[in-house]
Amino acid sequence: MDLEFGAAEEDFRAEARAWLAAHVPTRPLPSLETAEGFAAHRAWERELYEGGWSVVSWPEAYGGRGASPTEWLVFEEEYYAAGAPGRVSQNGISLLAPTLFAHGTEEQLARLLPPMASGETIWAQAWSEPEAGSDLAALRSRAERTARDGGGWLLNGQKTWSSRAAFADRAFGLFRTDPEAQRHRGLSYLMFPLDAEGVTVRPIGRLDGKPAFAEIFLQDVFVPDADVIGEPGQGWRAAMSTAGNERxxxxxxxxxxxxxxxxxxxxxxxxxxxxxxxxxxxxxxxxxxxxxxxxxxxxxxxxxxxxxxxxxxxxxxxxxxxxxxxxxxxxxxxxxxxxxxxxxxxxxxxxxxxxxxxxxxxxxxxxxxxxxxxxxxxxxxxxxxx
Amino acid sequence: MRFVPGPDQLAYVRTVRRVLSGAGPLKAARAWAAGDLAPGRALWRSLAGTGLPGLAVPEECGGLGWYPAELAAAFVETGRAGAPGPLAETVALAAALARTPSWPERLLGGEELATVTDPASGYAVDPRAARAVFVLREGTLYLAAGQGPVLPSLDPARHLARCAPGEAVPADTGRLRALATLLTAAQALGAGEALLAGSVEYVAARRQFGRPVGSFQAVKHQLADVAVELEFARPLLHAAALAVRGDAAADPRDLPAAKAACSHAAHLAARTALQVHGAVGYTDEYDLTLLLRKARCLYTSWGTQDACRSAVLAGRPLPD
The missing domain is CATH 1.20.140.10 (Butyryl-CoA Dehydrogenase, subunit A, domain 3)
Incomplete structure (x- = not known):
């Protein structure tokens, strides 16, 4: 048993520290829960990405460095010790990406991960509903099969407490695809753009008034089959692998x-x-x-x-x-x-x-x-x- | 970095567990409390037979080497089992006296127990069971020249006495204090884990209102909080063992941090065990209450919460 970092890990730490010292903004960015701050944080994500530091643990093919879990911990220590900005891409990187790596297709990984890494697409989570908070399996928002545009799903219902949704680009969440099934069964994991036709986002001020989360109203929002993660009806399992990351x-x-x-x-x-x-x-x-x-x-x-x-x-x-x-x-x-x-x-x-x-x-x-x-x-x- | 116990350490812990469970440690603790030291001494001989004190003494002094991580792991087990006697003190003295003629032979074989005063209190644990009693004062170790009355402690299998210093003995007192602190923290963690396991077993079986009391949320949540505290005390204990081993990669503050965290987790486990057991947890005769009481004694021994916190803030490796 030991706590020794290897030479490669020490080099990695030194490289991260040097890059952060040269790039971390000297004045704190405005709060990421405001329009101005969100844009500034998105620009920071881009800068991190160009330096190769936005998603260190991902494979290189998607914009990462293939860093080991220990190197990831080292990077995070250096990142926060340097006083670097909060990560506006956190929902995508920490919650959605692990689910994609575990359950997504090659096509989904190639299409969704690079813009997530660069801050071009910022993700919001859409789990909770007015009647499904801690009891998430009580959710009612549904996705119904449609033949439109080569096949897909139509979303209807309401999501709430969606972190970052006031300014984000896309969202991911669970929807009931089998109305006969109870609770954890018959749910599917879907992604949708927040500016799609039929989506209404109503920001909610958190305790200090800043719109840190939002309600999302969905009316016949079309989602192509390509934006379902894993098998339809198996969304709970995929979501729980994300929940483990969130906790x-x-x-x-x-x-x-x-x-x-x-x-x-x-x-x-x-x-x-x-x-x-x-x-x-x-x-x-x-x-x-x-x-x-x-x-x-x-x-x-x-x-x-x-x-x-x-x-x-x-x-x-x-x-x-x-x-x-x-x-x-x-x-x-x-x-x-x-x-x-x-x-x-x-x-x-x-x-x-x-x-x-x-x-x-x-x-x-x-x-x-x-x-x-x-x-x-x-x-x-x-x-x-x- | 490999910050998890290796296979050798895990195998050694299994050996220690087997020896302890074969020796009836709580029965030995009851006998010890009643003044019959024979089962406790036999238990220590069996533990010493696994090489336990030798893990604190370098090979050239007749031991097996300097293995604080393995010692800490073994003392989690003695704490879990509730083994009686000044075991941590004996091992810490073996480390301190490794280069002092005649002492390694005396302390390595398992025939002798030794004890030493905690400098913060001036009390030594179980001097009646120890062939050799020492006084640690201001960085110097002395043989005790005499002792005050032997007083019973909250833990019936523990007695305390103040001792007067006699002849000074050359010793590595830094190592003595570090190991006594580490092994006390380890015992506290083990006692806490046993208290949680015993509480879970009890509330799963005990029924009121037609259902197990362990199915009530109010009971579950208290036990979940204990599990959280124990879970995060463990890595601190591991790091503290590396700090005591002398690893430069450990933080010197890890030892006082571990003592504070392990003691706190064990104390919470004890208070919670008392609550979820109901009245039976308040009785002398229920065996788990031996650990409940021991946890409180270990809480302040070899580093109080305040002393440990002060050491952490001052960057010192030992609580004063």
């Missing part, structure tokens, strides 16, 4: 938390008493937990074929979502009155923005209550039921 390491990489914990530690060091002494335990706990998450990532990357080497994805999600809030709340407490409530324009404002972002963590991707049920039943083996 696991790839969506919230350890580098994000180790960088934030280090910034928190530096913020704490600059404090005077009594704030310094009062917050010491929480700052230390944030560092310890970020380090634990980083080490769990190394364990997972060391043994990618052995699922027991890494925490189950629901365990992960509980851990990082609560760490994210604790870490940012500790920073806000250190910033003190005034500074802690000003979301833009002060050096410390990044902490409030981060806190608002973190607050959604225990809710999205399956609430933490659902995750605790999953841990209890599937990890610990407790009897089903509530």
């Amino acid at each position: 696991g390491l790839t969506l919230r990489s350890p580098g994000r938390f180790t960088a934030a914990a280090e910034r928190l530690r530096r913020l704490w060091e600059r404090q005077a008493e009594p704030a310094r002494g009062a917050a010491a335990g929480r700052v230390a706990d944030a560092w310890i937990r970020a380090r634990a998450y980083q080490l769990a990532g190394y364990a997972a990357a060391s043994s990618p074929a052995d699922p027991s080497a890494a925490p189950p994805s629901s365990v992960n999600k509980l851990f990082w979502s609560e760490l994210d809030i604790d870490l940012h709340e500790t920073a806000l407490d250190l910033l003190g009155p005034g500074a802690a409530e000003i979301a833009e324009g002060l050096p410390g404002s990044v902490w409030l923005d981060g806190w608002i972002f973190a607050l959604a963590g225990p809710v999205y991707a399956g609430t933490n209550e659902i995750q605790r049920d999953i841990v209890a039943e599937r990890v610990l083996g407790l009897p089903r039921g509530r």
Whole structure:
């Protein structure tokens, strides 16, 4: 057992660090949850892509570097330590792409992945519906067979809480293709353009008013067969492979938390008493937990074929979502009155923005209550039921 | 990088588990509590027979080498089993006294147990069971010249006494403290895992309102939280073992971080076990409560939460 990076990994780290030092914007980009900020973040994705850093773990054929899981962790550490912008392409890269790699056709990979890598196509997720939140299998939006344009599907229904949908280009989600089938059966995984005929997007302001998510209304929206992922009717299985990614390491990489914990530690060091002494335990706990998450990532990357080497994805999600809030709340407490409530324009404002972002963590991707049920039943083996 | 236990380590852990389960550790702990030390001593001889203390002593001193990761893995098992006695202290002393004449032979064979005062408290665990009692004070190790009254602890299979320093003994006290901290954290993690497993087993079987109490969400969620804490304490323990081994790639803060995280996870496991067991978890006679009580003792031994957090913030490798 060891924690030594190999020479190739050290070279990779040095190369990433040098590129990021030369390219990361010196002034933070405007919030990606605004039209202006979205465009700026899309341009940043393009710059990352041209440097070869937007999707390091993908095969070279699709714009990646074929980086190993350990190299991916190294890149993420360097990325967030450099203070680089949040990834507006996250939904596509972390959620859709793994599903495509597992269930997509060669044609789909070749057509969809390169524009995803370059930021030309930015994806929104379309899972939840007004009556299907934590209980996703209750979803009602349907896709019906049509002979139109050589064969495909017509989407009807409503999706909601679709992150990035206010400004994104395309969306992916689950639709009921067999109206007779119940719950997890008879669902299909489909993709559609957000500017297609019959699509209406109504942005929803999140807690700070920014349109971070949206409702999507669908009326006879045509989807060709080429935009179904996997077999029709088998969408649940494909979606759950994505859900594992959403709850696991790839969506919230350890580098994000180790960088934030280090910034928190530096913020704490600059404090005077009594704030310094009062917050010491929480700052230390944030560092310890970020380090634990980083080490769990190394364990997972060391043994990618052995699922027991890494925490189950629901365990992960509980851990990082609560760490994210604790870490940012500790920073806000250190910033003190005034500074802690000003979301833009002060050096410390990044902490409030981060806190608002973190607050959604225990809710999205399956609430933490659902995750605790999953841990209890599937990890610990407790009897089903509530 | 290969940050997962290798096949040799896993095989060794299986051996330790087999020895422990064959020795009836909780029965030995009950006997130990009642003053009959023979089953506990026999258990230690069996463990020493697997080479356990030798993993803390270099080959040229008669041991097997310096293997903190394997030791930590073995002490997760002694913690899980609830094995009684100053086992961590004995192994930490074997490491510290590896180059001090006559001590390696005495401590490697499994015939002798030894103990040492935790510098933060001044108390030594189980001096009545130890042939050799030491005092660690301000970086110097002394043979104890005398001891105060032996006091019972919350864990009935643990007794404590304050000791007065006598003759100084040359020793690697840094290694002593590092190993005592690491192995205490390991035992805490093992005890926490056993408390979670015992709680899961109990709530799956215990029925109220016509269904297993483990099917209620309020119970499930508490146990899920314990599973999360234990899961993320484990990689810290592994990294701490590498830091103690002297690996430059480990962070020096990993040892105090691991002690804080393992102790915290075990403490949460104990509190949760108490709650989900209902009244039976509050009894002396229910065996799992031996671990419940031990978890609280390990929580403050060889590095309190505050000492560990301070060390993490100051970048120090040891809690004060």
